[in-house]
Amino acid sequence: MPDAVATHVDDYLCTSYEMDSDNPTYITAFNPAATSKDAHHILLYGCTEPGSHQKIWNCGEMAYSNDSSKKSYETGPTCASGATIIYAWALDADKTELPKDVAFKVGVSTPIKYLVLQVHYANIDKFKAGQSDRSGLILTTSPVPLSKRAGVLLLATDGAIAPYSLGNLYVTPKRAGIFLLVTGGHIEPKTEEVFEVACEIKDDIVMHPFAFRTHAHKLGLVNSGYRIRGEGDDQEWTEIGRRSPQLPQMFYPIQSDVPIKQGDYVAAACTMFNYQSHPVRIGATGNDEMCNFYMMYWVDGDKILEDGFCTSSGPPQYYFGYDRNLNVDKIPENAFRIPPPPNGPAPGEPLQGDHHMTMQHKTNPRKRQNRFKYIF
Numbered sequence: 396m397p398d399a400v401a402t403h404v405d406d407y408l409c410t411s412y413e414m415d416s417d418n419p420t421y422i423t424a425f426n427p428a429a430t431s432k433d434a435h436h437i438l439l440y441g442c443t444e445p446g447s448h449q450k451i452w453n454c455g456e457m458a459y460s461n462d463s464s465k466k467s468y469e470t471g472p473t474c475a476s477g478a479t480i481i482y483a484w485a486l487d488a489d490k491t492e493l494p495k496d497v498a499f500k501v502g503v504s505t506p507i508k509y510l511v512l513q514v515h516y517a518n519i520d521k522f523k524a525g526q527s528d529r530s531g532l533i534l535t536t537s538p539v540p541l542s543k544r545a546g547v548l549l550l551a552t553d554g555a556i557a558p559y560s561l562g563n564l565y566v567t568p569k570r571a572g573i574f575l576l577v578t579g580g581h582i583e584p585k586t587e588e589v590f591e592v593a594c595e596i597k598d599d600i601v602m603h604p605f606a607f608r609t610h611a612h613k614l615g616l617v618n619s620g621y622r623i624r625g626e627g628d629d630q631e632w633t634e635i636g637r638r639s640p641q642l643p644q645m646f647y648p649i650q651s652d653v654p655i656k657q658g659d660y661v662a663a664a665c666t667m668f669n670y671q672s673h674p675v676r677i678g679a680t681g682n683d684e685m686c687n688f689y690m691m692y693w694v695d696g697d698k699i700l701e702d703g704f705c706t707s708s709g710p711p712q713y714y715f716g717y718d719r720n721l722n723v724d725k726i727p728e729n730a731f732r733i734p735p736p737p738n739g740p741a742p743g744e745p746l747q748g749d750h751h752m753t754m755q756h757k758t759n760p761r762k763r764q765n766r767f768k769y770i771f
Contacts, residue, residue, distance in 0.1 A: 398527035399451050401516035402467070405435075405680040407455025409473055411445035412510045414502035421498035422571075424535035425482045426490040434530050435517035435681055436485035436610070436644070441499075441507030443477025454513055455679060473513055477506045479703055480573055482532065483608055483689055488645030494605055497569045497693045498537060517681055571691060572699035574602070576663035578686040580709020581676040582614065584669055589731055590677075590686035591715050593623065593662035594705035602655040602692040602700070606646035607636030610687035614667040614675060615640040617733045620688045622653050623660035623721065630722040632662075635690060637730070638738040640665075646691055647738070655692070661705060662715065663688035666731045677709060 399408050414420060429437055446454055453468045481499055482491070493499075501507040514530050521528070582588040596602070609618035619637035623630060633653050655661060665686035669675055675684050686709065707713040716723045733739040 396512065396514055396528050396530050397450055398529060399514065400522050400527050401519050402522065404517065404519055405455070406516045406519075407453065407513060407679070408451055408468065408516070409446060409454035409471075409511050409513045410451050411442070411448070412512075414508055414510065416503065416508070418538055419503045419505070420501050421537040422481070422493075422501065422534050423498045423537055424490065424492040425484075426533040426535070427484045427488065428533055429484065429514075429530035431485065431487045431517070433516060433518055433521060433528060434485075435515040436483065437515070437530065437532065438473075438480060438484075438513045439482040439532060440473050440511040440513060441477070441479040441481050441501055441505075442474035442509045442511050443506045444475040445509045445511050446471035446473050446475050454511075455515070473511055474509075477508075479507060480575055480689075481507075481510070482573075482646075483610065483644070483687075484532070485610060485644035486642070488643040491606065491646045492535075493571055493691075494693070497571050497605070499571045500697070515679075569693045569695060570697055570699055571693050572602070572703060574661060574690045574692060574700060574703050574705065576620065576661065576688045576690070576705045578665070578707045578709035578713070579677045580686075580707075580712065581674050582667055582669045582684065582710070583674050584672050587666065587668050588710050589714075590665040590667065590709045591662070591713065592664075592686070592688075592705055592707035592709070593660050593715060593718060593721060595720070596655055596657055596659050596661060596700075598698075598700050599657050600694050600698055600700070602694055604635050604649050604653055604655065604690050604692045606648055606691040607638070608644055608646045608687075608689040608691075609636070609638045609640040609665075610644055610685055610689070611640035611665055611667065612681060612684050613641075614669050614671075614684050615686075616666045616668055617731065617739070618663065618665045618686070618688050619730050620661070620663045620690060621727075621730070622655050623662055624658075626720070627722060630725045632725050632727055632730075634727065634730075635661075636688075636738075637734050639733050639740060642738070642740070646689070660720065661690065662721070663705075664715075664730055 453470045454473045578590040578592045620635040622633045
């Protein structure tokens with residue numbers, strides 16, 4: 396961010412960077428330059444047109460039109476058109492490097508003409524003390540196949556994109572993409588709930604997932620993602636990734652090859668426990684919740700998914716059992732359980748403050764009726 400100043404907790408601020416219009420750029424690594432003391436999370440979008448051409452703009456749902464504070468920004472969407480999420484960061488996660496020969500292609504012939512950095516601010520103490528913020532991402536990039544040199548994009552300055560030579564680089568024949576599964580819904584007080592989403596892959600491509608990321612707020616216990624193949628009693632649910640969202644939220648390697656092709660379904664489930672005395676809905680602030688499962692994948696060639704989003708209305712309007720194409724009897728028994736380290740806490744380590752969860756509590760009778768034969 397180019398010396399941004401947030402004036403409210405849960406401000407969403409954006410800044411954009413125009414890509415080279417003559418030569419494509421291939422992104423091969425993401426290195427965060429941020430801390431969770433300031434940023435709740437950071438998202439990197441690819442846009443055909445940014446939501447504003449201002450240096451910084453307010454790109455969140457919480458706009459303050461009557462704001463009398465010293466620093467006030469124009470309000471607009473993250474992208475005016477062609478929004479695609481490329482990367483996400485939270486909870487002091489570390490660097491993410493793509494596999495060899497895999498890259499995100501941006502600029503020129505792609506719909507991504509701009510990169511937009513969005514920062515959700517969770518704390519404004521530094522701004523009250525008169526400081527500004529330069530949170531961002533350092534992107535390792537390659538101009539291949541038009542050049543044999545590499546470069547770095549620094550998205551933490553005043554808008555300049557500064558190249559740095561990294562020597563000879565390989566050709567990048569594999570293109571990367573992100574598939575995001577997200578739900579709506581709400582959770583009642585003092586209850587467990589599972590937020591679920593599933594979509595059929597209709598594009599004629601073969602995706603190879605290589606990394607995943609989970610995201611929820613303070614009520615999240617475990618997020619899991621699956622490839623679903625086949626029908627009826629022959630249906631198979633294969634785990635893509637499963638992790639507690641209370642741990643650092645970077646992209647983590649997928650341990651096995653789970654190719655996804657046309658006709659397969661991709662599904663995600665977010666298990667939450669609301670220890671509070673009021674309902675909590677899916678929303679944009681730190682006091683709301685989110686159920687997100689990110690899947691980073693590569694394909695041979697240049698064609699990726701046309702639509703990188705999968706959504707559902709969430710509980711109580713949607714559960715897997717409401718979809719006749721999904722056989723809930725085939726869901727793995729550990730789908731809603733917190734995994735062991737490194738994707739879960741160490742034995743005895745609490746989640747949600749002092750609340751220890753094992754996800755082996757007795758099932759709520761009402762939930763069993765709604766959710767068929769799920770096992771906690």
